[in-house]
Amino acid sequence: xxxxxxxxxxxxxxxxxxxxxxxxxxxxxxxxxxxxxxxxxxxxxxxxxxxxxxxxxxxxxxxxxxxxxxxxxxxxxxxxxxxxxxxxxxxxxxxxxxxxxxxxxxxxxxxxxxxxxxxxxxxxxxxxxxxxxxxxxxxxxxxxxxxxxxxxxxxxxxxxxxxxxxxxxxxxxxxxxxxxxxxxxxxxxxxxxxxxxxxxxxxxxxxxxxxxxxxxxxxxxxxxxxxxxxxxxxxxxxxxxxxxxxxxxxxxxxxxxxxxxxxxxxxxxxxxxxxxxxxxxxxxxxxxxxxxxxxxxxxxxxxxxxxxxxxxxxxxxxxxxxxxxxxxxxxxxxxxxxxxxxxxxxxxxxxxxxxxxxxxxxxxxxxxxxxxxxxxxxxxxxxxxxxxxxxxxxxxxxxxxxxxxxxxxxxxxxxxxxxxxxxxxxxxxxxxxxxxxxxxxxxxxxxxxxxxxxxxxxxxxxxxxxxxxxxxxxxxxxxxxxxxxxxxxxxxxxxxxxxxxxxxxxxxxxxxxxxxxxxxxxxxxxxxxxxxxxxxxxxxxxxxxxxxx
Numbered sequence: 001x002x003x004x005x006x007x008x009x010x011x012x013x014x015x016x017x018x019x020x021x022x023x024x025x026x027x028x029x030x031x032x033x034x035x036x037x038x039x040x041x042x043x044x045x046x047x048x049x050x051x052x053x054x055x056x057x058x059x060x061x062x063x064x065x066x067x068x069x070x071x072x073x074x075x076x077x078x079x080x081x082x083x084x085x086x087x088x089x090x091x092x093x094x095x096x097x098x099x100x101x102x103x104x105x106x107x108x109x110x111x112x113x114x115x116x117x118x119x120x121x122x123x124x125x126x127x128x129x130x131x132x133x134x135x136x137x138x139x140x141x142x143x144x145x146x147x148x149x150x151x152x153x154x155x156x157x158x159x160x161x162x163x164x165x166x167x168x169x170x171x172x173x174x175x176x177x178x179x180x181x182x183x184x185x186x187x188x189x190x191x192x193x194x195x196x197x198x199x200x201x202x203x204x205x206x207x208x209x210x211x212x213x214x215x216x217x218x219x220x221x222x223x224x225x226x227x228x229x230x231x232x233x234x235x236x237x238x239x240x241x242x243x244x245x246x247x248x249x250x251x252x253x254x255x256x257x258x259x260x261x262x263x264x265x266x267x268x269x270x271x272x273x274x275x276x277x278x279x280x281x282x283x284x285x286x287x288x289x290x291x292x293x294x295x296x297x298x299x300x301x302x303x304x305x306x307x308x309x310x311x312x313x314x315x316x317x318x319x320x321x322x323x324x325x326x327x328x329x330x331x332x333x334x335x336x337x338x339x340x341x342x343x344x345x346x347x348x349x350x351x352x353x354x355x356x357x358x359x360x361x362x363x364x365x366x367x368x369x370x371x372x373x374x375x376x377x378x379x380x381x382x383x384x385x386x387x388x389x390x391x392x393x394x395x396x397x398x399x400x401x402x403x404x405x406x407x408x409x410x411x412x413x414x415x416x417x418x419x420x421x422x423x424x425x426x427x428x429x430x431x432x433x434x435x436x437x438x439x440x441x442x443x444x445x446x447x448x449x450x451x452x453x454x455x456x457x458x459x460x461x462x463x464x465x466x467x468x469x470x471x472x473x474x475x476x477x478x479x480x481x482x483x484x485x486x487x488x489x490x491x492x493x494x495x496x497x498x499x500x501x502x503x504x505x506x507x508x509x510x511x512x513x514x515x516x517x518x519x520x521x522x523x524x525x526x527x528x529x530x531x532x533x534x535x536x537x538x539x540x541x542x543x544x545x546x547x548x549x
Contacts (some may be wrong), residue, residue, distance in 0.1 A: 006030065009427035015408040025355060029424035036389045037432055039483055041070055043386055044438035047398045050476045085169055085246035089155060089303035092249055095481055096154040103136040103154030103198060110156040110200055114247045118323040120548055121223050123238040125161045125171055127133030127201040132156060135198040142196070151306045151330070153196030160239050161202040162209060163188050173205040173235075175215040175413045176406060177291070186283025187315050188252055189295055195310040200248060204237030205474075207418045209237050209254055209287040210399060212262055214472050221469050224266060224548035226513050230466040231475065233263030236297070240267040242315040243297045245549035250307045251297045251523065254289040256395055258491040260295030261503040262476070265461035265516025268505050268546065270533070271297050272304045275524050276498025278316030278323035279308075286408070288398035289320075291391070291495050300534050300541075301504070301534040304461045304490040305330035308526070332527055335535040338373030340528075342366070343454035345379050351485040353477055354463045361507030362460045365517045365536065372535050379454060383446035387489040388480040390474075391496040393436040400425025417473050444497055451522040460502040463487035493520065500526040504533045506540070 009030050010023075017028070084092065084106050095101045111129050118124055139154035163186040164170050170176045185193070192199065206216040214222035214237025222237035224230035225244045232241045236253025240263035243251050253260050255273050264271025272295055279294035287290060294311065298304035312327040344366065349359060366376050373509045400407070410417055450457070463486070467475040478488035494501035499520055506517035517536065521529040 003114035005034075012429075012446055013423055014425070016423050017411045019424060022416070022423065025420045028083075029420065030427050033393065033424070033428060036393055036481055037435065038438045040386065040389065040393070041435055044435050044442060051516040056293070056367065077335060083246075085113045087249065088300050088308055089249040090153065090300070093151045093155055093306075096139075097143065097148055100115065102530065103139040103143075104133065107136040107156045107198055107200060108131050110246075110248050115203065115244070117245055117548055119246065120228055121225060121241050122220050123204055123222055123232070123241040123247070124201045125157060125204050125219050125238070126169055128168065128199060131168070131290065132198050133348060139196050139198060139538050147194035149194070150310065152192065152250075152310050154198060155249065156198045156200045157252075158201050158203050158239060158242050159188065159192075159199065159251065160205050160236050162205065162254045162284045163197070163202075163203065163252070165189055168202070168454075170202070171218070172208045172376050173219060174207045174415070175218040176410055178218065184283065187317065188311055189283070189313055191313065197310070201242075202229045203236070203242055203251060203253075205238055205253075205284070206235035207257060207415045208285050208403070209235040209256055209419045210421060211473055212258060212478070214238065214475050215469060216265070216414060216417055216473050223469070225548035226467045227466070227511070228548065229468055229470070230513065231266065231469050233266035235259040236295070237263045239297050240264055240269060240271065243267070243299060244269050244546050249298060249303055252307070252311065253295055253297060254264040254287070255285055255293045255495055256291045257293050257391055257495050260297065261494075261501060261516070261518060262491060264297060264503040265514065266466035268514030269297055269299050270301055270504050270537070271295060272308065272502045273500065273531070274308060274312065274496060274526050275500045277318075277320045278312045278526065280313070280318040280321050280325065282315055282317040286402045288395035289402070290398060291395060291498075293495060293498075298544070300331060301530055301537050303529050304332060305333050321538075324443050329527060329530060333534055334531050335538050336531045337369050337535040340374045340417045340456055340532060342369055342374045342376045343379035343450065344376060344456045345384060345457070345459065345490070346376070347485045348384070348459060348490055351463070351487065353479070353486055354460065355465070355509065357465070357509040358460045358463060361515045362517065365506040366458065368536055368539050370534070372539060374532070376458075377454065379450060379457065381446055381450055382442045384489050384493065386485040387484060387493050387496060388445060388478065388486065389483065390436055390439045390443060391492040392480040393433070394422065394440060395430040396425035397433045397436075400428070401458040431456060440496060447497060447499070447522075455521070455525075455528060457520040459490045459518045459520070460487060461518040462491065463514060465509040465511065465513035490518065490520075500529045502529055502533050504537055
């Protein structure tokens with residue numbers, strides 16, 4: 001029967017050109033899928049079926065002022081002499097708006113830094129020096145006429161090469177589209193252009209976002225700026241590495257499993273993934289349609305909030321887009337943790353896969369939050385042991401469907417690891433996919449109950465610092481084929497359920513590699529997550545820079 005079952009699954013791959021090595025890997029993946037389904041079927045049994053969708057956002061009440069004012073220590077990290085690349089978005093924007101410096105000055109500084117560091121980082125697929133200079137001159141001319149579009153006006157930034165850019169090649173990190181030039185812009189690019197931002201380049205990534213290391217790119221791996229033989233994390237590793245070394249104060253990436261928060265943690269910067277539907281995905285490549293998000297990288301929470309304001313907004317071209325008022329996350333940002341109930345799922349912290357340095361940094365971060373007035377309480381959520389496998393099965397099936405035509409016609413042009421993962425996803429049947437969605441719904445129900453007890457969930461972002469590039473695309477230490485307390489469950493949770501979540505720097509391991517604190521909020525509590533992260537950041541901010549920077 002097992003042989004017949006395997007044969008029926010392999011029949012679903014008909015038309016896909018695969019080598020013997022591909023088939024061996026795919027058979028192993030299918031066998032792992034069967035193990036997952038054997039666990040998920042009884043887990044999903046008690047779920048009647050999907051209930052009503054998550055309710056639309058409602059404004060949160062204005063936060064109460066903190067009892068003790070937290071002093072913003074930005075001067076520690078932003079006033080490093082005359083180096084414009086050391087300035088965060090807030091300060092750089094003010095200088096450009098006041099015409100103390102020009103947008104062209106800022107762009108030239110960023111391009112010079114990019115040229116110097118890119119040979120060591122491989123963070124970019126396409127650099128746009130002349131286009132950026134032209135946009136900077138236009139921004140300067142507008143500012144000279146008194147036209148000011150907002151905080152991003154004239155500011156150099158970068159985006160992941162997942163977003164379409166009219167007249168500029170858009171590859172998704174793949175050989176399939178190595179020379180493709182779209183005719184239209186993605187929604188994100190439209191909004192950034194309307195805000196007056198200056199695009200200086202498109203960053204490197206895992207092929208079409210299918211990976212967690214940024215080593216699965218047709219254009220080669222991204223190197224971590226803290227240690228060049230370590231990964232930058234994926235799939236948005238190029239964006240995280242660029243921001244970490246000051247190649248623009250802001251970058252945008254995408255996330256389906258952890259592709260903003262993981263690289264932010266490995267590269268020692270702030271990464272934020274908003275609630276599902278806040279930022280339009282129109283014009284970006286599809287990974288898994290029910291879990292794809294757009295996120296933002298910055299070196300401070302305030303900078304990220306400004307980046308979120310520029311990018312968020314309803315877009316009827318994205319069926320997941322939600323109606324919302326004019327985004328004002330930065331204006332409402334309040335460094336506040338007092339009174340928040342912060343839940344910790346201890347089983348995941350005690351898992352043997354979590355490094356001691358990660359545990360120590362996380363416990364220290366919890367002490368900071370408690371000192372700021374948060375109530376830290378333990379939380380029991382056994383359903384979270386099933387998150388990684390549920391997320392994996394969902395993304396495998398959806399991504400395979402999105403790539404079906406190319407898999408049949410141009411399979412040999414994919415990166416081998418990505419081709420095998422996508423082909424294996426074709427073996428998941430509709431019935432099995434629905435079983436996985438029932439499991440996903442059961443986890444969603446558990447989270448809704450949990451957020452009646454706590455306001456946020458805190459966890460280490462990753463179970464270790466950035467692993468070596470030599471460890472390959474599975475070097476993160478994730479466990480996705482069995483229920484466990486591995487950190488990959490908490491890392492995949494926000495993307496799978498569409499929750500707002502961030503990673504903020506919280507220390508370093510003995511080798512000096514950065515570690516991250518993850519904060520997860522309930523649906524549409526984006527402001528709460530940003531406020532708590534801001535309070536933590538202002539309490540512990542340091543002035544350290546990556547080695548490569």
